């Protein structure tokens with residue numbers, strides 16, 4: 001399998017897939033290049049990669065943004081006719097609704113990605129003529145992935161539309177809203193789009209609902225809530241953007257987010273982007289739910305320089321213990337989103 005992750009997080013992505021695959025009795029070993037933005041997970045048994053893609057939800061993985069099953073290695077493709085080199089393996093591919101020609105992340109892959117974009121056009125046409133790709137793009141069919149490691153080598157395979165990222169290389173591109181006071185705003189915007197369907201967003205983020213934003217300044221996250229019509233208690237010692245205060249939807253509390261207690265306990269949403277030790281934040285989130293102060297939360301866990309995968313697992317386990325111990329039913333998801341850097345985003349929702 002080939003998994004996409006943020007460049008620099010290959011070790012975490014590799015550790016996670018190896019551990020999670022083993023739970024499904026799929027054994028193998030990861031191969032990775034530092035700062036490449038991808039990991040290859042070599043399964044020992046034939047067909048295990050396909051079984052893993054059927055059984056293990058991509059959404060349950062934190063560090064993998066996208067993935068596909070590799071069906072063929074492409075080695076030393078003839079630069080004069082790369083299309084022919086790919087077509088040699090066409091009979092291995094399922095009938096698909098989409099083609100993605102992709103590569104790694106970061107400076108080393110920038111020019112290769114430009115090539116990928118250009119190469120998509122003739123390859124798509126050839127695959128359509130061969131009957132492997134549908135004439136018009138279809139969302140609910142398998143996708144063909146050609147991942148190039150340079151302009152002559154790569155991996156060919158497919159992903160399932162019911163268990164794969166709907167975005168090219170798992171990247172949700174978002175436009176930065178001019179009125180938002182910080183680029184951090186994109187993190188919460190992506191989180192809402194990733195964790196909630198459009199219907200869930202409409203039902204769970206309704207105008208008039210109350211939210212608390214811990215570590216709110218200058219207000220990028222608050223902006224996303226205000227834009228959706230919510231009333232926000234913004235907690236931070238720093239200053240909030242004037243234009244947000246002028247909406248009349250924001251109350252600024254210059255307080256410590258760890259000590260803040262909402263006056264009225266009718267908060268629907270708790271969001272938190274405080275730069276703090278991740279275990280402290282996880283415990284704080286747990287205590288809000290244990291005390292019944294909110295019913296939904298999106299928060300960041302800032303990652304340390306080392307032992308990042310273990311730290312994430314420990315924090316999520318601590319949070320689970322607090323919630324279980326308080327008899328709170330919950331749904332928990334975590335993801336290293338495209339707009340996250342040295343942090344992951346967690347979604348927590350009260351159940352029942």
Ligand SMILES: C[S@@+](CC[C@H](N)C(=O)[O-])C[C@H]1O[C@@H](n2cnc3c(N)ncnc32)[C@H](O)[C@@H]1O
Pocket residue numbers: 181182183184185214215216217218219220221222235236237238255256257258273274275276
């Ligand atoms: C990454 S910034 C938040 C950016 C914000 N989400 C945005 O979109 O504009 C982190 C903020 O956490 C605040 N912070 C850190 N520790 C805090 C604490 N104990 N209580 C309240 N705020 C805290 C900092 O003052 C800082 O403004």
